[in-house]
Amino acid sequence: MDLLDTTAEAEFREVVRAFINEHGHKGKRADGDNEEEALNRHELKAWRAALVERGWVAPAWPKEYGGAGLTIKQQFVLNQELAEHGLSNVGGLGASYFGPTLLVHGTEEQKQELLPGILSGEVMWAQGWSEPGSGSDLASLQTRATRDGDEYVINGQKIWTSGAQFADRMYLLTRTDPDAPKHRGISLLMLNMRQQGVSVRPLTTMDNRQPFNEVFFEDVRVPVSDRIGEENRGWYVGMTLTDFERSDIGSNVAVRHTLASALERAKTASEEQVRGRESGSWRHAFTERWIEGEVSFLFAFLNVSIQDSKMVPNYEASMAKLFLSELNQRVSLINHRLLGLYGMVWDGARDDAANGTYARAHLGSVSSTIAGGSSEIQRNIIATRGLGLPRG
Numbered sequence: 135m136d137l138l139d140t141t142a143e144a145e146f147r148e149v150v151r152a153f154i155n156e157h158g159h160k161g162k163r164a165d166g167d168n169e170e171e172a173l174n175r176h177e178l179k180a181w182r183a184a185l186v187e188r189g190w191v192a193p194a195w196p197k198e199y200g201g202a203g204l205t206i207k208q209q210f211v212l213n214q215e216l217a218e219h220g221l222s223n224v225g226g227l228g229a230s231y232f233g234p235t236l237l238v239h240g241t242e243e244q245k246q247e248l249l250p251g252i253l254s255g256e257v258m259w260a261q262g263w264s265e266p267g268s269g270s271d272l273a274s275l276q277t278r279a280t281r282d283g284d285e286y287v288i289n290g291q292k293i294w295t296s297g298a299q300f301a302d303r304m305y306l307l308t309r310t311d312p313d314a315p316k317h318r319g320i321s322l323l324m325l326n327m328r329q330q331g332v333s334v335r336p337l338t339t340m341d342n343r344q345p346f347n348e349v350f351f352e353d354v355r356v357p358v359s360d361r362i363g364e365e366n367r368g369w370y371v372g373m374t375l376t377d378f379e380r381s382d383i384g385s386n387v388a389v390r391h392t393l394a395s396a397l398e399r400a401k402t403a404s405e406e407q408v409r410g411r412e413s414g415s416w417r418h419a420f421t422e423r424w425i426e427g428e429v430s431f432l433f434a435f436l437n438v439s440i441q442d443s444k445m446v447p448n449y450e451a452s453m454a455k456l457f458l459s460e461l462n463q464r465v466s467l468i469n470h471r472l473l474g475l476y477g478m479v480w481d482g483a484r485d486d487a488a489n490g491t492y493a494r495a496h497l498g499s500v501s502s503t504i505a506g507g508s509s510e511i512q513r514n515i516i517a518t519r520g521l522g523l524p525r526g
C-alpha cells in the first residue's frame with residue numbers, strides 16, 4: 135500500500151478538511167479526555183449529529199447499515215484528520231468494536247435492531263469480559279448463564295467495566311457449559327443494564343475519576359435470541375471483537391496531535407510556564423518521543439494495509455497496541471516535565487496548561503498498558519503468533 139494519498143484519497147481528504155472547518159469546533163476533546171466522559175458531554179451531541187448525517191461514525195460500514203461505505207484507506211484518512219485536529223470520532227466501543235463484530239457474526243435481525251442505536255448514540259454499550267479472577271486468562275471466566283426455556287439466567291460478576299454506570303446495554307462473555315474445555319463452554323450474550331438483578335458499583339482511580347466499575351448479576355434473564363453466534367462458541371466471536379479492539383488505529387495517530395500541542399506550547403508559552411524547554415535533556419527526550427510518534431503512525435498504517443487486504447490484524451495489532459500504550463506513558467511524562475514544577479499543580483493554577491491537564495494525563499496513562507490486554511500478554515502473542523516461538 136502506498137504511503138501517499140492517491141488522487142481520490144487526496145480529494146477525499148479535502149472534503150474532510152472542509153467538514154472540519156465547518157463543524158470541528160463542536161467536537162474538540164481535551165488532552166486526557168476519557169472517551170465515555172467526552173461522549174456524555176452535551177456539546178458533543180451536535181458533533182455526533184453532523185458525523186451521523188454523513189455516515190462517518192462508522193465510515194467503513196455498508197451504507198445499508200448506516201455507514202458511508204468508505205474504503206478502509208478512506209476511513210483511515212478520516213480518522214487521521216479527526217485525530218490530528220484533536221477531534222473525537224464519537225464511535226466509542228459500540229461503533230469501533232462491537233458493531234463490526236455484529237456485522238461479522240450477528241443475524242440480520244440483530245444487525246437491523248442494534249446498529250442504528252450504536253450510530254445515533256442512543257444506546258451506550260459496555261464490555262463485560264474481565265472478572266475478579268479472570269483478566270489475562272479470560273477463558274477461565276466464571277459468570278454463569280443457565281438455560282431456562284427461551285431464556286438464560288445469569289449469575290456472577292464482571293470488573294473493570296468501562297462506562298458501565300452510563301451504559302444501557304452490555305455484551306458479555308458467560309459460561310454456558312461448565313463441563314466443556316474452558317474455551318468451548320462460553321457464549322456471548324447481550325443484556326439490558328437497567329433491569330432487576332444488575333447492580334453497578336463505580337471504582338475510583340488514583341486520578342480521582344470513575345472510568346470503570348464492578349457489575350454484579352443476580353438471576354438476570356436474557357432471551358436466547360440475544361446471543362451472538364452459536365451456544366458455547368462465544369469465545370471465537372469475542373476474539374474477533376478483541377482483534378478489532380487492538381487494531382483500533384485512531385489513537386496511534388492521536389499521539390502525534392498530543393505531541394504537536396506540547397510543541398506549540400513549548401514554543402509559545404512564557405519561559406516561566408514552560409521551564410522544561412531550556413533543558414537539553416528535555417529537548418532530546420522530546421525529540422525521541424517525536425520520532426516514536428512517527429513510528430506509531432506507521433504501525434497504524436501497517437494495520438490499515440492489512441485490513442485493506444480484507445484480513446484482520448493479529449500480532450501486528452498487538453505490536454501497535456504495545457508500542458503505543460508504552461509510548462503514551464513516555465509522552466505524558468515528557469509533557470509533564472515541560473511545565474517544570476507547575477506540572478505538579480492539580481487545581482487552581484494560573485493558566486490552563488498548568489491546571490492539572492498533564493498531571494491528569496500522566497496518571498491516566500498508567501492503565502493504558504493494562505487495558506485491552508497487558509503488555510506482557512501482547513509480548514506473548516507477538517512471540518508465539520508473530521515470531522513462531524513455542525509457548526513458554
Ligand SMILES: Cc1cc2nc3c(=O)[nH]c(=O)nc-3n(C[C@H](O)[C@H](O)[C@H](O)COP(=O)(O)OP(=O)(O)OC[C@H]3O[C@@H](n4cnc5c(N)ncnc54)[C@H](O)[C@@H]3O)c2cc1C
Nearest residue numbers: 261262263264269270294295296501504505506507508510
Ligand atoms: C483502563 C482500563 C479499562 C478497562 N476496561 C475494561 C472493560 O470495559 N471491560 C472489561 O471486561 N475489562 C476491562 N478492563 C480490564 C482489562 O482487560 C484487564 O485489566 C486486563 O486484561 C488484565 O487483567 P487483570 O487486571 O485481571 O490482571 P491479571 O491477568 O491478574 O495480570 C496481573 C499481572 O500478571 C501479568 N500476567 C498475567 N498472565 C501472564 C502471562 N501468561 N505471562 C506473563 N505475564 C502475565 C499481567 O501482565 C499483569 O502484569 C480494563 C482495564 C483497564 C486498565
